[in-house]
Amino acid sequence: MAADALIVIDLQNDFCPGGALAVTGGDEIIPLVNDLIRNTEHVILTQDWHPAGHSSFASSHTGRQAFEAIDMPYGPQTLWPDHCIQGSKGADFHPGLAWHKAELVIRKGFRAGIDSYSAFFENDRVTSTGLAGFLRERGINSITLVGLATDFCVAYSALDAVAQGFDVTVRLDACRAIDLGGSLDTMIAKMREAGVKLV
Ligand code: VGL
C-alpha cells in the first residue's frame, strides 16, 4: 500500500532567529509545520549534526570567511559560520516544533571532511544517508518536504528524492531561504525543471 511521508528539514535553533546561521523568518513556519505534522501519518525529521571543527565551517580554513565558496576534494563547498554542533543547544530542534511524533531522525553532516545538505546523499553526491532505503522498505513512495533552508537542504533533498524515483512536493509556505547570491531563484528553477511539485 503506497504511503506518504512528511520530511521536516533542519528545524533547529541555529537556523532560527538568534541562531548561528539564522534563516530570516525561520521560526515563522513552525505553526504550519506543526499542523502538517498533526495531519500526516508518517513524519521524518532531519538534523544537521556537525562535529566541532567541521570542514564546512569557515573557522576551519585559515583566511576564509563565512559564505565564501572553496574547492573540496568532492567539489565546491560554501563555507558557513560554526553551526549545529553535535549536542549543542543550537543543534536541538526548535522548542516550538512538535517533533515527538517523528518515526525517524536522519542526522547528516557528521563526517568531519564532508558536508551534507541533502537528506539522501552527502555533498560528494554518492555517500548515502540510508533514507531512500528506509522509505522504500516502508512502502513510502510520496514525500512532502518542509523546513530550512529552501535553497540548500530542502532543495538538495527534493532533487535527490526525485532522482530516486519518489513523488516529491515542497511546501514553499512552510520553508524559508538563505538566498545567497540568487541561490533561491536558481534552486526553485532546478526543482521545477526536475519535476518537484512546488506549492
Ligand atoms: C544548511 C547550510 C549549512 C541547511 C545546513 O539546513 O540548509 N545550510 N548546513
Ligand code: ZN
Ligand atoms: Zn550544516
